[in-house]
Amino acid sequence: MELLKQRILKDGIVIGKDVLKVDSFLNHCIDVSLSLEMGKEFKRLFSNCTVNKILTVEASGIGLACSTAQFFNCNVVYAKKSATRNCTDDAYTSPCHSFTHGNDNILRVSKRYLGKGDKVLIVDDFLANGCAVNALTDIVKQAGAEVVGVAIAIEKGFQGGGDALRSQGIKVESLAIIDEMNEQGIRFRD
Amino acid sequence: MELLKQRILKDGIVIGKDVLKVDSFLNHCIDVSLSLEMGKEFKRLFSNCTVNKILTVEASGIGLACSTAQFFNCNVVYAKKSATRNCTDDAYTSPCHSFTHGNDNILRVSKRYLGKGDKVLIVDDFLANGCAVNALTDIVKQAGAEVVGVAIAIEKGFQGGGDALRSQGIKVESLAIIDEMNEQGIRFRD
Numbered sequence: 504m505e506l507l508k509q510r511i512l513k514d515g516i517v518i519g520k521d522v523l524k525v526d527s528f529l530n531h532c533i534d535v536s537l538s539l540e541m542g543k544e545f546k547r548l549f550s551n552c553t554v555n556k557i558l559t560v561e562a563s564g565i566g567l568a569c570s571t572a573q574f575f576n577c578n579v580v581y582a583k584k585s586a587t588r589n590c591t592d593d594a595y596t597s598p599c600h601s602f603t604h605g606n607d608n609i610l611r612v613s614k615r616y617l618g619k620g621d622k623v624l625i626v627d628d629f630l631a632n633g634c635a636v637n638a639l640t641d642i643v644k645q646a647g648a649e650v651v652g653v654a655i656a657i658e659k660g661f662q663g664g665g666d667a668l669r670s671q672g673i674k675v676e677s678l679a680i681i682d683e684m685n686e687q688g689i690r691f692r693d
Numbered sequence: 694m695e696l697l698k699q700r701i702l703k704d705g706i707v708i709g710k711d712v713l714k715v716d717s718f719l720n721h722c723i724d725v726s727l728s729l730e731m732g733k734e735f736k737r738l739f740s741n742c743t744v745n746k747i748l749t750v751e752a753s754g755i756g757l758a759c760s761t762a763q764f765f766n767c768n769v770v771y772a773k774k775s776a777t778r779n780c781t782d783d784a785y786t787s788p789c790h791s792f793t794h795g796n797d798n799i800l801r802v803s804k805r806y807l808g809k810g811d812k813v814l815i816v817d818d819f820l821a822n823g824c825a826v827n828a829l830t831d832i833v834k835q836a837g838a839e840v841v842g843v844a845i846a847i848e849k850g851f852q853g854g855g856d857a858l859r860s861q862g863i864k865v866e867s868l869a870i871i872d873e874m875n876e877q878g879i880r881f882r883d
Contacts, residue, residue: 532806533755533769535762561752565723566769569756572725579723579756616722 504678530563538570546574582610597638621648633664694868720753728760736764772800787828811838820845823854
């Protein structure tokens with residue numbers, strides 16, 4: 504998606520070879536009009552798919568998930584993060600290592616909000632090594648629901664998570680795939 | 694807002710005298726069409742105000758803030774929560790005690806995303822004792838910006854946070870104010 508790529512080139516900040524800060528438009532500060540354009544593009548890319556629920560993870564995925572949900576006319580469920588498996592709710596859980604924060608979390612979704620027959624589009628702002636998406640996919644399977652696809656704003660292609668999902672036959676659509684980056688520049692996949 | 698009040702009566706779960714669970718439509722699971730109706734209503738309630746930025750706090754405020762921002766044509770900034778004041782960014786911080794989670798957090802907003810001249814609408818899903826809104830208001834003041842108003846989905850009127858803000862001359866609009874609740878019922882303020 505050219506609009507997103509241009510915005511990354513304009514406002515993204517590359518730190519080292521693997522950190523891209525997009526705080527100024529995608530998380531922390533959210534450009535809602537861009538977020539809606541991304542949601543519309545996801546609807547186009549998944550136009551032949553039946554989706555009745557969008558699943559993301561707190562906190563940075565929520566804005567994009569809500570924008571996307573408008574075009575699919577469906578609800579958003581967001582997985583909560585906690586440091587431990589301790590929880591009072593009856594919930595599906597799956598472990599996840601955060602690349603950004605360098606810590607381990609348990610993702611948790613109440614069993615009330617995901618179940619058999621749900622056709623789930625997973626939405627997130629970033630896809631790197633795929634740990635968050637793998638944990639969400641695991642949760643969807645535990646619920647007996649179906650992952651229709653994975654919709655990502657920015658995929659760090661060089662970390663391999665997206666291609667590993669594709670090789671499992673999962674439909675992954677990322678609006679910008681970065682194959683290489685450093686402080687001198689960013690190379691997008693064609 | 695009648696639509697929200699009816700939804701609370703239908704799907705809200707009261708625990709004891711002060712906990713209201715609205716996980717099934719406002720947080721964890723977000724009814725995006727309801728969220729957009731609430732955003733539209735905030736636009737009506739603050740129609741005579743100039744707003745160029747919406748400020749909320751992760752994670753449960755983000756969905757409503759993004760829905761609301763569409764009607765104000767502005768960006769959303771969300772404060773991040775952390776357990777300590779340690780942070781590498783140049784940020785405004787303010788302490789906040791979470792009523793829901795029973796813990797203390799530091800709210801943090803990068804100095805890049807809030808500054809002099811900003812006219813800020815604070816949006817959140819809940820207002821109870823007002824600690825989160827007070828911390829956000831403190832951050833806006835530190836930035837030299839102006840709080841135009843406070844837009845809340847559900848105010849627990851009996852906890853006093855909303856009325857304390859109003860007595861300071863802050864325009865607070867809550868779509869549903871609960872003056873009393875228990876497992877037998879909910880009494881809304883007229």
